Amino acid sequence: MSHTALAALRDGRLVRAISLLASTAMAAWLAPSAGNAAPLQVAMMQGAQPCVALTFDDGPDADLTPKLLSILESKGVNATFFVVGFRAQNAPDPVARANRDGDEIGNHSWDHPVLPSLASDAVVRELTRTDDVIQKIIGHMPAYSRAPYGSMSTRVAGLTSRTFVAWNVDTLDWRYPDVARITSTAVNKAVNGSIILMHDVHPRTIDSVPGVVDGLRARGFKLVTISELLGGDCGGHAIGFDLPGEGPIGMPAKTPLVSSVSPKAAPATAAPQPPVQQASSRPPFKLYGDDDN
Numbered sequence: 001m002s003h004t005a006l007a008a009l010r011d012g013r014l015v016r017a018i019s020l021l022a023s024t025a026m027a028a029w030l031a032p033s034a035g036n037a038a039p040l041q042v043a044m045m046q047g048a049q050p051c052v053a054l055t056f057d058d059g060p061d062a063d064l065t066p067k068l069l070s071i072l073e074s075k076g077v078n079a080t081f082f083v084v085g086f087r088a089q090n091a092p093d094p095v096a097r098a099n100r101d102g103d104e105i106g107n108h109s110w111d112h113p114v115l116p117s118l119a120s121d122a123v124v125r126e127l128t129r130t131d132d133v134i135q136k137i138i139g140h141m142p143a144y145s146r147a148p149y150g151s152m153s154t155r156v157a158g159l160t161s162r163t164f165v166a167w168n169v170d171t172l173d174w175r176y177p178d179v180a181r182i183t184s185t186a187v188n189k190a191v192n193g194s195i196i197l198m199h200d201v202h203p204r205t206i207d208s209v210p211g212v213v214d215g216l217r218a219r220g221f222k223l224v225t226i227s228e229l230l231g232g233d234c235g236g237h238a239i240g241f242d243l244p245g246e247g248p249i250g251m252p253a254k255t256p257l258v259s260s261v262s263p264k265a266a267p268a269t270a271a272p273q274p275p276v277q278q279a280s281s282r283p284p285f286k287l288y289g290d291d292d293n
């Protein structure tokens with residue numbers, strides 16, 4: 001949690017607080033993991049060959065996800081879908097189809113809470129309940145998980161044995177539903193081993209995918225799933241992503257900080273969720289009838 005952002009919220013400057021948090025998240029720590037210490041969340045594969053992974057969060061959407069799957073199929077591309085458990089339960093067909101198509105299905109919690117704000121048993125339920133519905137639909141457990149909002153803590157990371165996957169390219173498609181902007185962000189910010197964040201619950205995101213795929217290929221990138229990227233198909237080594245406030249866990253003390261705010265040590269216990277994080281985190285996820293985009 002950024003104290004500056006919190007102060008901005010208390011002053012009623014919500015938009016500024018949201019922008020600040022988003023920008024600090026974009027300027028997250030990126031550092032090699034120390035020896036055998038795994039990063040709290042994987043952001044990308046440093047030193048990889050020219051491979052990138054497209055990831056789509058917050059679905060499935062009964063209308064948009066099938067459209068996206070058809071685009072991916074026509075392009076001969078496989079992506080990774082971090083699905084929300086209750087949405088997968090309500091719309092299992094796109095999840096089953098994605099799996100049949102060779103796309104990867106990951107766990108994005110049951111109903112998209114800020115995991116560090118929950119008690120430990122509730123966190124475990126969020127994750128295992130989603131594992132179960134995914135297994136029921138596709139016949140096997142998801143290999144990877146993604147924390148809602150990328151919000152993570154050492155406590156949450158230690159509750160189950162799983163790899164959390166963040167990203168190092170955020171298209172901000174939920175905030176700027178503009179095909180040209182989404183496309184140029186995804187294509188131009190990608191580097192070897194990048195993990196690109198998009199959401200298959202926004203129409204303009206779906207519209208941008210053909211251009212994203214073509215643009216990345218024109219730059220020489222191969223598009224791979226998270227399992228292919230993290231499994232070593234493209235070489236490189238995993239480096240971490242930790243939001244300001246969480247601390248560069250499992251990384252060298254001399255980890256360079258690339259952030260506009262000072263890091264603050266986060267309590268390892270289940271602290272009450274600061275309101276700013278909830279507020280700033282709401283826009284990407286259209287679960288409660290938000291009509292922002």
Ligand SMILES: [Zn+2]
Pocket residue numbers: 057058108112148149284285
């Ligand atoms: Zn999400």
